[in-house]
Amino acid sequence: MPEKPKILNKKVLATTRLFCIEALDLEFSNGEKRTFERLARSGSNGAVLIVPMLDAETVLLIREYSAGTDRYELGLPKGKTEPDEPILATANRELKEEVGYGARDLVHLTTVSIAPGYLEHTTDIVLARDLYEEKLPGDEPEELEVIPWKLSEIPDLLATGECTEARSIAALYLTKEFLKA
Amino acid sequence: MPEKPKILNKKVLATTRLFCIEALDLEFSNGEKRTFERLARSGSNGAVLIVPMLDAETVLLIREYSAGTDRYELGLPKGKTEPDEPILATANRELKEEVGYGARDLVHLTTVSIAPGYLEHTTDIVLARDLYEEKLPGDEPEELEVIPWKLSEIPDLLATGECTEARSIAALYLTKEFLKA
Numbered sequence: 001m002p003e004k005p006k007i008l009n010k011k012v013l014a015t016t017r018l019f020c021i022e023a024l025d026l027e028f029s030n031g032e033k034r035t036f037e038r039l040a041r042s043g044s045n046g047a048v049l050i051v052p053m054l055d056a057e058t059v060l061l062i063r064e065y066s067a068g069t070d071r072y073e074l075g076l077p078k079g080k081t082e083p084d085e086p087i088l089a090t091a092n093r094e095l096k097e098e099v100g101y102g103a104r105d106l107v108h109l110t111t112v113s114i115a116p117g118y119l120e121h122t123t124d125i126v127l128a129r130d131l132y133e134e135k136l137p138g139d140e141p142e143e144l145e146v147i148p149w150k151l152s153e154i155p156d157l158l159a160t161g162e163c164t165e166a167r168s169i170a171a172l173y174l175t176k177e178f179l180k181a
Numbered sequence: 182m183p184e185k186p187k188i189l190n191k192k193v194l195a196t197t198r199l200f201c202i203e204a205l206d207l208e209f210s211n212g213e214k215r216t217f218e219r220l221a222r223s224g225s226n227g228a229v230l231i232v233p234m235l236d237a238e239t240v241l242l243i244r245e246y247s248a249g250t251d252r253y254e255l256g257l258p259k260g261k262t263e264p265d266e267p268i269l270a271t272a273n274r275e276l277k278e279e280v281g282y283g284a285r286d287l288v289h290l291t292t293v294s295i296a297p298g299y300l301e302h303t304t305d306i307v308l309a310r311d312l313y314e315e316k317l318p319g320d321e322p323e324e325l326e327v328i329p330w331k332l333s334e335i336p337d338l339l340a341t342g343e344c345t346e347a348r349s350i351a352a353l354y355l356t357k358e359f360l361k362a
Contacts (some may be wrong), residue, residue: 001253002323003244014195018218018299022246023197025305034323036248037199039220063184066297067205067217072182089214110339112347113295116254118199121296123347125323141213142183155358158291166304166347171190173354176337 003029048090049078049167051109051175052099052128054148060099061163061174063145074147074160075168078123081170091126097138098144103128109174112167125171127178130147152178186208199223212360222301229271229349230259232356233280233292233309235329240353241280242344244326255328255341256349272307278319280327284309290355293348306352307361332357 079094
């Protein structure tokens, strides 16, 4: 593996409530220099994506409006960690807020990056099992529809055209592999 | 499915070479109002992720420095479309630039979103087969290492900890499904 580029300089170009854009002046190990822009993680808060299994075969999806793409998306529940909140606690809280269930069994499957070329953000994927009904109030502008789906029928889910998020697709396949092993 | 929120107002908060941050004032169908920030797609240019198959079982990965996460990432080649460039042409050009192969057989598998809650960006996933050696000069600051991997061994790839990008993981599983069907 090559030696990592040196970060010669880091500059904040713009900051908004949600985003922080940085410019990085980089020098690669071969001497080449480049300036790359990226979105820095605002604060230290991460994001969690939850795979809630109602039973051994059935995952619970939600249908939620996505402002980035301006459409409703069918996918896995997710949310941001509060300051000092452990990952599994975030997963259980968001599950209660978005899906109306808590989980007695929470397993951290892996951490994925989203667009590592220009986003510092990563997402922790948490498998939630042994569910029980519990609803917490969230900050969602509208009630989310919860849709059970068979984990064996991911191709049919993708064929609907409603489930497009790479993180959700990756998490569903990773869960299949994990449950098979 | 609920009626889509009305976009009452759209405002550009910041623009840099690579990014454009927008604020959207939304009114949901139940009357709730929210202001959401998102990264708008700069211009009309999309992104393409390529799954280059050297033979029926072997995918070609690259190891590339990712400025967003400041680490080397093992994953699939990708790049941005030039103005008026068809998706499959982008795929073949990036394949030649990053991997040193062209493809006689290119298939658009699907379009994925990345973080639809706050990114407008989508990525087209293109399967590339029937490869031939051809290198085009790219704008990469350093030569990319090309690493063949068996498509049957995705769990081992993930276990290296070097392949974390949700888009690459999703594309590898989608290719497995496509080739099985």
